[in-house]
């Protein structure tokens with residue numbers, strides 16, 4: 500039985516006169532990487548922001564674990580298991596890898612503040628950080644200052660920070676941007692290892708990487724979905740070849 504964790508139905512988002520996304524529907528299932536590809540300005544990041552709760556859709560509905568969350572704020576969706584990473588790195592550069600993850604775990608957890616106990620001693624957040632660092636393969640960098648990491652490791656740290664909030668759905672906006680071949684391979688292995696327990700949405704421009712890791716692909720052009728399906732079907736779809744893949748080939 501498929502384990503759909505998130506579904507979006509007929510999402511439209513306008514910016515004044517511009518229709519950035521136009522009637523987009525998709526589902527994210529545990530155990531799969533669902534890639535969203537498309538030309539610049541196709542609406543991919545807008546779609547991620549709408550799913551994450553940072554932008555409200557003008558039309559359509561979003562369901563997380565079968566519950567409608569369209570009106571929920573981003574923090575509320577995050578607490579319900581929706582994690583996201585951004586196109587640009589959003590780490591605290593002067594803190595260590597572990598501190599970054601601990602703060603992410605703390606920020607996502609609502610509880611009364613205990614003034615007599617420093618936040619760094621919070622067992623829950625420390626355990627969540629340890630676990631996330633291990634999942635993201637960053638153990639050897641745990642005590643290193645985040646700002647000193649390589650670009651690839653910073654992107655891994657972003658994913659670790661998201662994992663520290665115990666998400667079941669991961670929305671990843673161009674996690675491979677600016678990476679060299681080795682870093683890309685490491686990130687792809689990380690995504691493959693995470694997908695068993697998560698539903699992953701991957702916005703990505705690197706087509707080789709997408710076709711290596713994706714189980715399902717949605718292709719967007721000018722805010723609309725022009726094709727959706729398994730990688731093999733997408734690769735041979737004439738509309739996709741004309742509108743998008745043809746650009747590179």
Ligand SMILES: Nc1ncnc2c1ncn2[C@@H]1O[C@H](COP(=O)(O)OP(=O)(O)OP(=O)(O)O)[C@@H](O)[C@H]1O
Pocket residue numbers: 514517519537538539540541542543544545546
């Ligand atoms: N806050 C905003 N205000 C006005 N227009 C916006 C805003 N955000 C995005 N847009 C417009 O919406 C359209 C879709 O943008 P979006 O960033 O979602 O595309 P994208 O597919 O992620 O592009 P890229 O691959 O270049 O990152 C673009 O025309 C963009 O200029």
